[in-house]
Amino acid sequence: MSTTRDKQRTTYRTCLHILLLATALGARAQPVSDAPESLWARATLYRDEWGTPHVYADDPRALAFAFGYAQAEDHIEPMLMAYRIAKGRAAEVLGESHAASDEYAVMMGHAE
Incomplete structure (x- = not known):
């Protein structure tokens, strides 16, 4: 015993x-995340006459933040739609024709 x-x-x-x-x-x-204010203090984002973003930063973390911000400015709608599709919530905005893909995403655990 x-x-x-x-x-x-x-x-x-x-x-x-x-x-x-x-x-x-x-x-x-x-800590994993910095406050956006401190990241912006270490990065510069400007767009030229054609709208092309140019990002300069003091360190890789600030560079990634500013680059992601520029991408979101240019592509926020497709990014949000991809997020909805992955979470299994596309039918909320695209209609019942996307219900099957939503069910599949939820079944595969993408919504978690």
Whole structure:
């Protein structure tokens, strides 16, 4: 009987150590997102006479933010439609003809 109890204690201690390690590593991680204001302070986006975006930045994170912003300015409607299709909500705006693709997206777990 003590062997079963020892196994339970060992399992409990192992789980506790893993949890503590994960917590410690998570606490050391840097924040994933910066505030947009601080990213804009490190990036410049301007458009030339043909509307082509030109992005300059001090670091890759600010560059990616400004580039994504320019893409959203140019292509927000297709991006939002792709999001709706992936979430299984295209029929809300495109009609019942898209109900089957919505069902498929939900069935495949894309909506999660």
